[in-house]
Amino acid sequence: MNKIIDIEVSKSYKVHLGHENYKDIVQYVDGGKKVFIITDENLEKLHLKELTTILDKEDINYFKFVLKPGEDSKSLEVVERIMNAMAAQKMSRSDIVIAFGGGVVGDIAGFCASIYQRGVEYIQIPTTLLAAVDSSVGGKTAVNLKSGKNLVGSFKQPLAVLCNLDTFKTLSKEEFNNGVYECIKYGILFEREYFNIFLQEDFDVNSNRLLEVVERAIEFKAKVVIEDEFDFGMRRLLNLGHTFGHGIEQASNYKIKHGFAVGLGMEIVSKISRSLNEITEEELEEILAVMKKYRNIKLPTISSQDILSYVLVDKKIYDGVINMIIPKSIGECEIKEVELDKLKELYYLGTNNS
Numbered sequence: 001m002n003k004i005i006d007i008e009v010s011k012s013y014k015v016h017l018g019h020e021n022y023k024d025i026v027q028y029v030d031g032g033k034k035v036f037i038i039t040d041e042n043l044e045k046l047h048l049k050e051l052t053t054i055l056d057k058e059d060i061n062y063f064k065f066v067l068k069p070g071e072d073s074k075s076l077e078v079v080e081r082i083m084n085a086m087a088a089q090k091m092s093r094s095d096i097v098i099a100f101g102g103g104v105v106g107d108i109a110g111f112c113a114s115i116y117q118r119g120v121e122y123i124q125i126p127t128t129l130l131a132a133v134d135s136s137v138g139g140k141t142a143v144n145l146k147s148g149k150n151l152v153g154s155f156k157q158p159l160a161v162l163c164n165l166d167t168f169k170t171l172s173k174e175e176f177n178n179g180v181y182e183c184i185k186y187g188i189l190f191e192r193e194y195f196n197i198f199l200q201e202d203f204d205v206n207s208n209r210l211l212e213v214v215e216r217a218i219e220f221k222a223k224v225v226i227e228d229e230f231d232f233g234m235r236r237l238l239n240l241g242h243t244f245g246h247g248i249e250q251a252s253n254y255k256i257k258h259g260f261a262v263g264l265g266m267e268i269v270s271k272i273s274r275s276l277n278e279i280t281e282e283e284l285e286e287i288l289a290v291m292k293k294y295r296n297i298k299l300p301t302i303s304s305q306d307i308l309s310y311v312l313v314d315k316k317i318y319d320g321v322i323n324m325i326i327p328k329s330i331g332e333c334e335i336k337e338v339e340l341d342k343l344k345e346l347y348y349l350g351t352n353n354s
């Protein structure tokens with residue numbers, strides 16, 4: 001079964017979710033437009049043909065720019081290479097960029113689309129659970145600097161999002177679970193029942209609830225983005241686990257993938273919440289249990305000092321305070337302003353270190 005979810009922000013668009021739905025691209029691209037596909041080497045081998053067969057059939061002229069998989073590709077140097085390739089293909093403002101891949105591809109392709117000739121349209125085609133439930137929707141684009149993750153970016157809503165759930169079948173269990181953590185995040189933020197799916201079931205790519213889980217996650221995200229597109233208010237809730245998570249991800253040199261790092265970040269803020277007498281002991285145990293359940297990887301050791309050094313250049317810092325998202329219960333969180341000099345203290349409270 002296929003679904004359409006409407007995202008009604010400054011520029012409204014549709015998320016096409018289901019199976020064999022790449023053919024829906026013809027609603028957005030016609031033979032008069034050039035298409036510039038940004039993807040990575042893995043996706044090029046595994047799934048790109050499903051899309052290019054349709055483009056070929058419709059006589060749509062396309063070019064490919066293939067990235068090395070991994071976070072290292074999300075750099076300004078790669079942006080420049082992409083821009084030069086777009087210019088070499090004489091892409092104009094009426095042409096279209098396609099982001100075909102996971103979060104790295106989506107973030108950099110969206111950023112390139114937002115700045116090339118001051119902005120061209122782009123379509124997100126997320127091929128991972130993580131990208132489907134988070135980065136492909138909401139219009140945040142970014143690349144990393146050496147000093148921090150996502151420090152350069154823009155808001156640019158896509159023209160449409162096309163997600164074929166079958167692409168998740170080729171994800172490793174680690175990559176799939178990487179996305180599960182972002183789903184669990186929506187449960188802790190907004191709905192106990194949704195959280196329970198991950199606690200009570202062994203949720204995996206073969207689950208007959210996959211479509212429902214992804215659809216609900218996108219709906220949770222859409223609600224927030226519709227309310228606060230430019231991230232000045234409630235959209236900050238989506239950063240649950242991200243303050244420490246981004247620090248962990250960077251301090252591990254991206255060996256710990258985003259979702260797992262956010263999972264560790266959610267553990268820390270849940271422990272902080274318990275110390276502040278917000279969530280109950282039972283809720284903390286449930287959160288810790290669900291986090292552990294999907295962590296099918298061996299974590300490298302990283303120093304608290306390294307983690308904190310990255311947290312202190314986080315872009316969520318305004319006027320010397322950072323907005324930290326703290327669970328009040330499973331299904332409800334609040335945004336707390338934390339002075340930077342209190343951050344270390346809270347971190348140690350949340351990691352039981354001293």
Ligand code: GLY
Binds near residue numbers: 134135137231239
């Ligand atoms: N990934 C968080 C957001 O889109 O706001």
